[in-house]
Structures are given as C-alpha cells and as structure tokens.
Amino acid sequence: MISESSSFIKGVVLGGVFCMLVTLLGHIKVGHGTKAHHHEHHHIQAPNKEDVLNLSEDERVELSKSIHVYCIILVKPKDLGHWAAARETWSKHCDKAEFYSSENVKVFDSVAVNTNDMWMMMRKAYKIAYERYKDEFSWFFLAYPTTFAIIENLKYFLLKKDPSQPFYIGHTVKSGDLEYVDGEGGIVLSIESLRRLSRVLEDPDKCPEHGGMIWKLAEDKQLAICLKYTGVFAENAEDSEGKDVFNTKSVGALIKEAMSTHPQQVVDGCCSDMAITFSGLAPNHMHVMMYGVYRLRPYGHSYSDALVFLPPPGSDND
Template sequence: MISECSPFLKGVMLGSTVFALITMLGHIRLGHRNRMHHHEHHHLQAPNKEEVLKMSEAEREELSNSIRVYCIILVTPQDVSLWAAVKETWAKHCDKAEFFSSEYVEVFESVTVNETDTWLMMKQASIYAFNTYKDQYNWFFLAYPTTFAVIENLKYFLLRKDPSQPFYLGHTELSGSHEYVSVDGGVVLSIESMKKFNRLLTVSPSECPEEERGIWRMSEDLLLAHCLRYEGVLAENAEDEEGKNLFNTKTIGMFIKEAITDYPKDIVEGCCSDMAITFSRLTPDEMHVMMYGVYRLRAFGHFFNDALVFLPPNGSDND
C-alpha cells in the first residue's frame, strides 16, 4: 500500500515515525535524569491564615520583606496599548518590572532582545534577568501583557516556599504525559530554577531547543517545560485550600459566565479563588477595571485583619 502512495505522503509517514522515536528516546533520557533530583512534582497550596497567625510579628515581617519579585513582561511594539495598561496598573506592585521587546521603545524604557520569536525572547530575557538581578531578587515572574497579576497574593502564596529550591509554578496543563505551566496564566520561577535554566542555556544549549521550528511546532511554554525538565525541574500547580487554581488563563468575566451555568445557586463560590493571583486574556480597559476593583475600591469603615502587609517598592507610584 505504501508503495502506491505519493512521495510526499511517504515522507510525512516516515517523518512521523522518526519524530515519535526521537520523542520516546527523549522521554527515556529525561526520565533517567529526573531520578537524580528529589524535588518532586505536586500541587502546591497557599498557607492558611491560621498558620500565618501562629508566627511571631517579627517572623512575619522578616518573611514579607524577604520575598522579592522581579517581573519579566514579554511584549512587541504592536502591544503598545496593553503595554501601557500593564505599566499603569499591576506592574507597579512588582519589586521591579521590566518590559522585554523585539524593538526598543523609548517611552516605555524597554529592554531590547533583538528577537521576534517569542521563545527566543523568553530565553534572552531570562539570561538578562538572571545575570543582572540574581543577587537582588529571589523570585521571577514571567507574563504576557494580556495578564493581570495581584503581586501581593503571589507573595503570600510564596511565603513559606524556599527560593533555593527549584520551583516552577503556575497553572499546569497536560501535553502527552508531561505537565507544563501555561504562560498565559503567568510563570513563577525561583532563583534556583532560574540558575538551572540559565546554566542549561549557557553551558548545554544543545539540550534546550533553539527555536520554534519544523512541522511540529512547540509553544514557548512547552519548550520552557522541556528545558526545565531536563534539569529535573517539574511543573507545579498553584492552588488555594479548596483546590481552586490561583493562576488563571481566562478573564474573571469568563469564569463568572461559566459559574452562572455550572453553579447557578452559588456563583461566587463556583467562580474563582479569593486568593487568585492572575487572570488572563484581558484588554487594556479590562486591565484598568481590574485595578479599580482590586486596589482602589474601598468599603468605608471596613478594615481587613490581614496577618501580613506587603509594602510597595520604595519610590513606586503605587495604588
């Protein structure tokens, strides 16, 4: 039957067979390497309030001051309206936020990476961030300009997590037998994971795919997971005490619509976590609406008895 097929079809079938074999061998190789590491994959939960209240005030203050988040936001010149919205809203709550663009845009003081391929931009941004700030920040948050992040909730989630361990956190999804963190919901890497990723990029670059190419194009989030998996760093899903996702790949409006259908008698509980860290696919206007709801709207006379306070960065124009 194959002999009667066109040369093109033969090539496709042969290519598929070779690709499957390479993938299988790669998984065997990665699996062998992963057994050398002890940081196992699991679903991670935020600390509960009672646990935090048991800490002394001095311990809480020390912990809150020790969590320093550097935000990497990947943009293109075509994203200028989203770019402006992120800069005017949640990015002000990062300890430091920088925009990485394929071209320099003076008004936003972007870091130019001279790449248009998103995966190559991500790798260049990671190398720059690690080499420049490895002694100043212990957590790195990677996001697109369509993402809205509540950085204080991120810091609370990271409260009892050791950045010297290789964490790779966010909203996990499955590809074949492997999980990866969706960049749509934002990716969090500890300083140890950044160290491993950068060592791979600079010392063993052949083990990390160069770019998205070929018939079977892998997205940048899958490529990132592939590289980190080689170093024994596995994707971990961030959840609250009820198992609700903290990093979300949709807008809050989408979740509410789904909850109206799926949980008509308990829409709020059926929607989202009270400690949600990110929402995605936002327009610039939706970004400002989120900023209003999260940071600016106040109930007069009502005080939240939060166990921790995360102060804004010094000199920041903070809401």
C-alpha cells in the same frame, strides 16, 4: 465428573483473578522513571491563615520584607495598548518590573531583545534577568501583556516557600507526557530554577535555540522541556481550598462559566479569593481590575490581614 467440575471451578476462579489483575494494571500509569511519576499531578498550596497567625509579629514582619519579586513582561510594538495598561496598573506592585520588547520602542522604556520569536524572547529575557539580578531577587515572575497580576497575593503564596529550591509554578497543563506551566497565566521561577535554566540554555542538545522538533512547540512548552532536563518540574499553584490561583482566563469568562456550572454559587464557583493572575484582558479591563482590587472598599469591612506587603521604596503604586 467431580474432577471435571473441580477443573471448571478452578478455571472460573483463575479467570476472575486474571480479570482483576488486568483491571488493576489498567489503572496504573506507566512512568519514565521515579521522578517523573513522583511529579505527576503535583499541587502546591498557599499557606492557611492559621499558619500565618501562629507566627510571631517579628516573624511576620521579617517574612513580608524578605520576599522580592522581579517581574518580566514580554511585549511587542503591536501590544502598545496593553503595554501602557500593564505599566500603569499591576506592574507597579512588583519590586522591580521591566518590559522586554522584540525591538526598540521610543514610547516606553524597555529591554530590547531584537527578535520577534516568542521562545527566543523568553530565553533572552531569562538570561538577562539572571545575569543582572541573581543576587538581588529570589523570585522571577514572567507575564504576557494581556495578564493582570495581584503581586501581593503572589508574595503571600510564596510566603513559606524556599527560593533556594527548584520551584517552577503556575497553572499546569498536560500535553501528552509533558506537564508545563501555561504562559497565559504567568510563570514563576525561584532563583534556583532560574540558575538551572541559565545553565541548560547553554546546552544546544538539551535546550536548542532553534531546529529540531522543539522549535515547533509553543514557548511555554519549550521552557518546560528545558527545565525538565535540570530536574525542575511544573507545579500547579492552588489556594488552601484547592482552587487554582493562576488563571488563564479573564474574570468575566470565569464568571460566565460559573453561571452555567455553579448557578447557586457563582462567586465561590468562579475564582479563588487569593487569585494571583487573570489573563486575556483588554487594556480598559486592566484599569477596571486595578480599581476593583486596589481602590474599591466596602465601608465598614475590615480584613485585618496579618501581613502587609509594602510597596518597594520609591514606587508610586496604589
């Protein structure tokens, strides 16, 4: 009788241990190699204001002058309204901005890539940008014509990042096993990432122009697959409080969401103070953003920022 009771107790204990193991294993994500697991849910944050204030005056000036951003805007003739708005607003704040068009357009200057396919446009734009500017720029920002970017905030975010490292930054999205930067919010590549990309673009097995399953994916997903072969993984960009800084929606859409989810703190719940991009904007909304970001100032308020990112020489930016 005692041995039967002992066996029963052992069974209960072993069963409990087994259940615990199953539960623990259920929470462990199975990755494909150490690198993929290491990069899962990787977040990169902007520097704290205190970090900047701890720098000497000379270091601040040197840093503010050292970050040069080249902007790539992918456009098509049907986007003329957005093209004009981007040209007259935020793109002026890039150290150099060029529009890559699917075809020649007489109205505006552009680099014609002679294809209507977005993945081919992206490939050709990156290839041309690397060949022409690899020795001139350290950071490459790609955007669609419906995106509005605050380049000064992008430079602040990149302040202490090393462009010789393989950075691939923006608003990350997970699709199955693939984590990629959503093109709607803008895509940032360091010069090292672009160097690796330019090399893999020549390998049709890893990064084909067309054919196979990869052709059926959106261009931002295809970019992620090509970069993954080079050891460059998507990194989510956040401010020092953990809020996203690359937004795939407009300010209006984000405020509307915040009103339903954070009615007591709509502004705080909506967006980061250091937001870099907003997307899905109509041309007139871009001009409204330009007014709000660069023109409108509440009298008597002084922000006393420790860094000033001056416009490039010869620029007519606001």
